[in-house]
Amino acid sequence: METANRKKVVATGNGAGGRRLFGLALTLAILLSAVPSAHALPSYSRQTGQACSSCHVGGNWPQLTPWGRFFKLSGYTAGKSLWGGKAGVAYVPVGVFGQVGVTWAAQPNDSQGNVVVPQNGSPQAYEFTAELGTKLTDFAGIFYEYTLGNTFPGWKGTTGAADVRAVHFFHPGGQEILVGIDSNNNPTDQDVWNTLPGWGYPYYASPQSLSGPASPVISGGLAGQAASIGMYALWNRQVYAEFSAYHVADDFFRWMSGGTNFANATYIDGFDPYWRIYWTKEHGSHTFMVGTVGMHTNIFPSGAMPSGPTDAFTDYGFDAQYDYMGGRNKASVRVRYIHENQSWDASFPQGASSTPNGNIRTWNVNGTYTLRDRWAFTGGYFASDGSSNADLYAVTDPAGNLLSASPNTTGYTMEVDRNLTQNLKLTAQYNGFFKFNGLTSNIDGLGRTPGDNNTFWLSMFMAF
Amino acid sequence: MGKELRVKTCNRFAVSVLGGVIALLLISPLAFAQNAPRIVTWNCSGCHGVNGNAQQRHYPRLAALDASYIEQRMAAFQAAPTPPVDELVYRLVKPGAFRKVAAGSTPEARADMVGIAHAATPEETKASAAWYSAQKPGRGQSADSGSIERGKGLFADGIPDKGVVACQTCHGAQGEGSPAAPRLGGQNRSYLAIQLWHFRAGDRTHPTEMTSSTARFDSEQIRAIAAYLASQ
Numbered sequence: 001m002e003t004a005n006r007k008k009v010v011a012t013g014n015g016a017g018g019r020r021l022f023g024l025a026l027t028l029a030i031l032l033s034a035v036p037s038a039h040a041l042p043s044y045s046r047q048t049g050q051a052c053s054s055c056h057v058g059g060n061w062p063q064l065t066p067w068g069r070f071f072k073l074s075g076y077t078a079g080k081s082l083w084g085g086k087a088g089v090a091y092v093p094v095g096v097f098g099q100v101g102v103t104w105a106a107q108p109n110d111s112q113g114n115v116v117v118p119q120n121g122s123p124q125a126y127e128f129t130a131e132l133g134t135k136l137t138d139f140a141g142i143f144y145e146y147t148l149g150n151t152f153p154g155w156k157g158t159t160g161a162a163d164v165r166a167v168h169f170f171h172p173g174g175q176e177i178l179v180g181i182d183s184n185n186n187p188t189d190q191d192v193w194n195t196l197p198g199w200g201y202p203y204y205a206s207p208q209s210l211s212g213p214a215s216p217v218i219s220g221g222l223a224g225q226a227a228s229i230g231m232y233a234l235w236n237r238q239v240y241a242e243f244s245a246y247h248v249a250d251d252f253f254r255w256m257s258g259g260t261n262f263a264n265a266t267y268i269d270g271f272d273p274y275w276r277i278y279w280t281k282e283h284g285s286h287t288f289m290v291g292t293v294g295m296h297t298n299i300f301p302s303g304a305m306p307s308g309p310t311d312a313f314t315d316y317g318f319d320a321q322y323d324y325m326g327g328r329n330k331a332s333v334r335v336r337y338i339h340e341n342q343s344w345d346a347s348f349p350q351g352a353s354s355t356p357n358g359n360i361r362t363w364n365v366n367g368t369y370t371l372r373d374r375w376a377f378t379g380g381y382f383a384s385d386g387s388s389n390a391d392l393y394a395v396t397d398p399a400g401n402l403l404s405a406s407p408n409t410t411g412y413t414m415e416v417d418r419n420l421t422q423n424l425k426l427t428a429q430y431n432g433f434f435k436f437n438g439l440t441s442n443i444d445g446l447g448r449t450p451g452d453n454n455t456f457w458l459s460m461f462m463a464f
Numbered sequence: 465m466g467k468e469l470r471v472k473t474c475n476r477f478a479v480s481v482l483g484g485v486i487a488l489l490l491i492s493p494l495a496f497a498q499n500a501p502r503i504v505t506w507n508c509s510g511c512h513g514v515n516g517n518a519q520q521r522h523y524p525r526l527a528a529l530d531a532s533y534i535e536q537r538m539a540a541f542q543a544a545p546t547p548p549v550d551e552l553v554y555r556l557v558k559p560g561a562f563r564k565v566a567a568g569s570t571p572e573a574r575a576d577m578v579g580i581a582h583a584a585t586p587e588e589t590k591a592s593a594a595w596y597s598a599q600k601p602g603r604g605q606s607a608d609s610g611s612i613e614r615g616k617g618l619f620a621d622g623i624p625d626k627g628v629v630a631c632q633t634c635h636g637a638q639g640e641g642s643p644a645a646p647r648l649g650g651q652n653r654s655y656l657a658i659q660l661w662h663f664r665a666g667d668r669t670h671p672t673e674m675t676s677s678t679a680r681f682d683s684e685q686i687r688a689i690a691a692y693l694a695s696q
Contacts, residue, residue, distance in 0.1 A: 050576055051575035074506055421552040422550075423550060
């Protein structure tokens with residue numbers, strides 16, 4: 001799962017996990033959630049014999065090229081058969097990753113010397129990941145990661161992205177319909193566009209960096225905690241429709257939620273629906289997409305007691321992407337809007353939410369220019385706003401006076417990536433804030449400004 | 465919902481999915497039998513299109529190309545060493561082996577085609593070549609008229625004072641191809657230009673006539689020829 005989204009799992013104000021964490025110091029709660037990232041899979045390269053840049057724009061994963069999108073939609077099935085080799089297994093269907101980096105914050109401590117950004121300026125190892133990514137049969141494939149991640153302090157093993165799908169093509173009346181069945185462990189991870197939260201920008205972020213206090217459930221709030229069964233269809237490679245149902249990832253789905261303690265997890269009730277529709281068109285080297293996505297979830301206030309009333313969340317969003325795939329230079333622009341309606345049907349009566357209803361809206365706009373499949377330059381703007389909720393988003397001064405109960409946060413990200421080889425990527429990323437927690441100054445009651453939360457991150461990513 | 469009930473519901477769902485997969489398997493051979501070879505749909509069409517008219521300009525259009533030419537190109541890809549996934553390891557530990565890979569084909573072919581061609585059987589190669597050869601070529605692509613005119617002149621006449629023979633000598637008056645050379649009319653402009661640059665640089669060395677001819681073209685002339693041919 002991309003780091004940013006995993007961070008939001010604990011940063012979100014949704015459900016019991018979010019509320020509990022918001023009883024803690026705001027930013028530290030966000031900081032200490034070192035989490036796995038999602039990656040390009042070297043094993044797919046072994047399977048297809050292709051370079052990373054065939055499926056990922058300029059080799060700068062996880063951005064997908066048109067071919068990369070098709071490879072995923074067609075069940076990761078292109079290339080060799082795993083069992084087709086004369087000596088048995090035709091290729092090694094696994095790979096490994098590692099990521100190290102160093103983060104500098106504009107102000108790593110608050111005005112009283114308390115640490116806000118830990119290990120500031122100190123090189124850190126973030127994760128070691130093993131992946132299994134392969135065609136299983138001529139019509140099915142799998143994408144599976146297991147990560148040992150730095151939790152500052154300590155290390156923890158968790159399942160990363162997991163996606164398994166089976167696909168076939170049908171041709172009624174000269175048309176083409178690709179039909180697939182999919183199971184995954186994070187809503188929107190199954191999507192092939194880089195607009196939705198699962199694979200949206202920022203693709204990676206320092207586990208030490210900060211993000212706003214709230215985001216919709218669909219933006220990573222169920223990552224590694226829910227699992228789906230779904231079906232999708234792609235008509236003439238232009239119109240895509242999907243319907244999936246998510247269930248808490250225990251029992252049958254436990255292999256998708258390794259490391260998750262459900263007592264502390266966002267625990268959904270029953271099967272919750274997810275839907276996705278988009279239209280896309282290739283015209284020469286230009287690709288356009290517009291789409292919509294949505295999900296409804298019922299979440300128990302406490303994962304330790306998954307029974308009784310639930311809080312309800314309905315998310316819906318709209319997204320669009322434009323790609324220009326020139327020979328060696330490429331460009332993409334991506335836009336996403338998500339609106340979430342919240343009904344605190346369980347938490348409000350229990351006094352865990354100060355309002356019976358609420359909402360969150362998020363906007364993301366970003367673009368990437370890829371130069372000669374080696375350099376990638378990305379800039380993005382993000383914003384979230386929503387209804388105030390003193391139980392979820394409260395910021396108080398040392399005297400206990402409420403400064404803000406708003407989740408509103410805006411900021412930007414700028415990034416330069418350099419692929420030294422297929423196996424080695426360097427990233428420099430600057431993450432800045434205009435507004436944090438509804439405030440443009442004194443965001444902690446101690447004089448801290450949003451800009452004090454800005455971070456600069458250097459990272460090296462290795463994949464073999 | 466109680467835990468026991470959840471497990472039962474979950475298991476029912478799993479059985480339903482399994483049933484769905486089996487149903488898909490049972491009916492799929494009928495669907496495949498009526499259409500493009502499996503390798504075309506699953507492996508080739510993502511870049512080249514089912515009908516061989518690749519949308520993205522840096523991929524070649526395969527529609528109406530001579531089947532033997534497609535097979536010849538596939539054979540060249542299959543003869544090239546498979547690009548290593550672990551590029552860094554090869555560069556550090558076995559630089560000689562990496563140079564061998566890098567010397568075998570153009571960068572684009574190494575990235576996109578060599579590996580996938582290795583996965584194709586001889587039967588699949590033949591079937592895909594026959595399919596694409598039988599497809600109808602797409603419409604030509606627009607470009608500025610000046611480039612097209614310059615390209616047309618170069619294609620028709622070559623550059624006599626530099627000893628460059630006319631392209632049409634082998635590729636046909638309209639770029640329709642001949643037994644000796646592939647169809648170029650309607651080919652994607654970026655793909656053509658990139659290939660001509662590779663011929664000029666010696667990255668793509670076959671056939672030798674192309675290397676010697678393109679050595680005397682400048683980049684503007686290459687772009688003009690590509691614009692003209694793409695417009696056909």
